[in-house]
Structures are given as C-alpha cells and as structure tokens.
Amino acid sequence: MRELKPNVHAVGAIDWDRRLFDELIPLPDGTSYNAYLVRGSEKVALIDTVDFHKTDELLGNLIRQGVDRIDYVISNHAEQDHSGSIPDILTIYPHARVVTNPKCKGMLMDLLHIEEDRFITVEDGGRLELGGKTLRFVLTPWVHWPETMSTYLEEDGILFSCDFFGSHVASSSLFVADEARVLVGAKRYYAEIMMPFRKAIAGNLEKIKDLRIDMIAPSHGPVYRRPSLIVDAYKEWISDRVANEVVVAYVSMHHSTARMVDHFVDALMERGVAVRRFNLTGVDLGELAMTLVDAATVVLAAPTVLVGPHPLAMYAAVLVNALRPKTRFVGVIGSYSWAGKMVEQLGGLVGNLRAEMLEPVMVKGNARDADFEGLDRLAETIRTKHAEACR
Ligand code: FEO
DSSP, X not given: OEEEETTEEEOXXXXXXXXXXXXXXXXXXXXXXXXXXXXXXXXXXXXXXXXXXXXXXXXXXXXXXXXXXXXXXXXXXXXXXXXXXXXXXXXXXXTOEEEEOHHHHHHHHHHHOOOGGGEEEXXXXXXXXXXXXXXXXXEOTXXXXXXXXXXXXXXXXXXXXXXXXXXXXXXXXXXXXXXXXXXXXXXXXXXXXXXXXXXXXXXXXXXXXXXXXXXXXXXXXXXXXXXXXHHHHHHHHHSSOOEEEEEEEEOOSSSHHHHHHHHHHHHHHHTTOEEEEEEGGGOXXXXXXXXXXTEEEEEEEEXXXXXXXXXXXXXXXXXXXXXXXXXXXXXXXXXESSOOOHHHHHHHHTGGGOOEEOOOEEEESSOOHHHHHHHHHHHHHHHHHHHHHTO
C-alpha cells in the first residue's frame, strides 16, 4: 500500500499484461486500476475499486494493511474497470455504503445489481466528513460516461479524477516519473474515449480551476504531483487550435492506391506539411486516434471493392466520425476499375466532423501523369488552407 499523503493510500492493482481494452483499444503499455483509501478519524472511505479480475489484489492490499472497516465506497464512475469489485467489497465490509451521484447509482444497479439500500446519493458540490478529511464531490460528466464525477479531498488538495486525466500506463512508480511517457499514454486515452466531448471537458476544467490541487490521482496510470502538466495538456487538446498536419489513412490491394499515397505524401512534405501515414491493414487504433487530436486534415485513400470503398477505409471513416476530432478538412483519394460510389459513401460516414470536403482525386485504373498532377493540386490546396487555419 503506497502513501500519497498521511492516511491516504493507493490500494489498487497494476495490470502489466493487458493488451486490449473493450476488445477494441490497444494497451501497448498495460494499465492500472487505481483505488485509494482515505482514513479519517471517524470514517474510512475507499475511492473507486478495480476491474473484477483484479479483485483479489485489491482485497489483498486491504487485508495486508489491516483495513477492518470501510464505511464508504466512493464510486466516481460506473464502468466495470472501476466498479467491478464493489459487490465483493460490500460483502466483505457489510456495513459499507456506496456513495455516488444519482445517475451513477442507476448504472451501478443496472450493471452490478447492487441493492438500492446500499447507496448514499450526493449532489454536485456535496460533502462527506470522515473526521479531519473532507470529501467534496464534483460532477464532471462525459469523462468518460455521462455519470462521471471527481472527488476532491479538501484538506490534502487531492483530486481523485477517475478516467479524467488518466493514462493507460502500467508503472511501478506511484507518481509520474517519466512525464513524456505518461503524457503519451494520457493523450491516447483522451483521444480514445474523451475527444468527442471536448465542450463538456472545457466545462469540467472550468469547474476545477479554483480548487487548490496539490495532486491529481486518476484511476489509470501514475499520480500527478505537478497537476499543471496534465491540466495544460488537456487545455491544448480541447482547444480549437489545429496543427499543420495531415493524417493519411489508406489501404491498397494492387498497389495503385499505394502509388498515389506515396506521391501525395511526398507532395505534402515538399510543401512543409507534416504527415502521419497509417496503413489500415495493421493500424494501432490508439495511435491513429492520438494523431487525430491535433491534425487539421484527414485524407482517406482506398481502392473500390464491389462499388464501395474498401471496408477498412469505411471502418476508419466510422471511427473518425465517432471520435469527432477538430479536423477542419477531409480528402478522399481512390481508384476504381468500372464504377464506384466511394466519395459519396465515405463523405456520408464523416458527417459528425463539420469539416470541409476537399476535391477528391479518383483514378480509373492505375494513376497516370494527369492523376499525379491532381494529387499535387490537392496537396497545394491543403497547404493553402492550413496556412489560414493553423495560425
Ligand atoms: Fe476506466 Fe471509463 O473506465
């Protein structure tokens, strides 16, 4: 059990080996499910729990430290990687009550079948006295679900933020030691689950800005002893500023699309436009999501399959649309042999973006000189538009 401050300890679990979350999101650096024990002179609170498959580790940490009573289990978020052990905690500590907001209570009852009489509900700004330790509840919706909240320990200035500010990083260090590593993990995590809710996050940052925060203790990854590191990063990620960068996501079957992508990427580089190129046959979705946080333009490139875009390009379009990055411009590059609806179909899949659709470059068969000139014009259009948009 590791100490954040006197009578505040980390009791969660590190998941070194997990490589996939939600059967979707790669975890190249593992993760952790952080839970925190706060002991007041009169009451003991456990803030969040762990994924159910790590329950034994949580219980082992509590037992080893002789924790013979828990009065409150604070649930900041109903998702099972933080709530999964609550039923076992309620069994082992039979007088413990779950403290959460009404929306989270409903979700916990649905997901974990916790009886209603085990709950205490709190409102935004509500307080819970433990004896020399005061917990204040701050509703911070959409980081990551609508019921998410943060818990602020007033006397110690610790914000327990759950997914908010978290990083999928398995580390032996309780506190952030390698800032660059943790920032990459935190940016991936923001991109994967929070980017669609930039406006709500702006409101959440506003709500916590006047708190005296000495530490941010998220429920994934290390604890921040320099909160400005992650708060400033979030401010940048949610801002309207875009980078002079193009995400090129492509797939090619017989190399004609790949030839176009080769030429197009060179044309952008010659014009001083940064490029992140992703072959969709082996893409790390987290890496792709992370580049979408800043890039001003996304270009999808694919051949035609059965009159539509290659399914991997459709998958990428659906993903981009769901993540709602601040992308300003979208382009389509493609090839076909007899007919195709690629431009219409891909355009229809990215309606959430409110981005300007650039003139597509569609090629019949294998690209000829005139087609490469079309790619040069697309690169020049992007350079010009970025000169305005990325100031
Ligand atoms: Fe880490 Fe949304 O759960």
